[in-house]
Amino acid sequence: xxxxxxxxxxxxxxxxxxxxxxxxxxxxxxxxxxxxxxxxxxxxxxxxxxxxxxxxxxxxxxxxxxxxxxxxxxxxxxxxxxxxxxxxxxxxxxxxxxxxxxxxxxxxxxxxxxxxxxxxx
Numbered sequence: 001x002x003x004x005x006x007x008x009x010x011x012x013x014x015x016x017x018x019x020x021x022x023x024x025x026x027x028x029x030x031x032x033x034x035x036x037x038x039x040x041x042x043x044x045x046x047x048x049x050x051x052x053x054x055x056x057x058x059x060x061x062x063x064x065x066x067x068x069x070x071x072x073x074x075x076x077x078x079x080x081x082x083x084x085x086x087x088x089x090x091x092x093x094x095x096x097x098x099x100x101x102x103x104x105x106x107x108x109x110x111x112x113x114x115x116x117x118x119x120x121x
Contacts, residue, residue: 018051036113039106043068064101071098 025045030038042062049058050065058065071094078084084091 018048021048021051037106037109039102063105064098067094067098067101071095 028038028041030036031041043065046058046062046065047069049055049061050069055066074083074094075091078091
């Protein structure tokens, strides 16, 4: 009985924390100044969707979120466990792939914005 109560408390506190995070997202200064999304816009919302377990929504909000998280996780693990040697360039390869995904995603977003703006003008 007590274990069920503790599980319920953890579940409710997690929901409360996610709800609090949704209402306290950090605003993007680039978008505030220019009105255009930056290459990282959508990462926070995508991360919140991942915390809630919705992978499809996370991918639709910001496609590079999962590769970025994997890159950061590998980088932190490599710092402490020394996984990457000069012969194995895993970190560099992951960096290039993740950067490419960010650039392609941003290019598609800007292309859609350009075509929408072009037809509305």
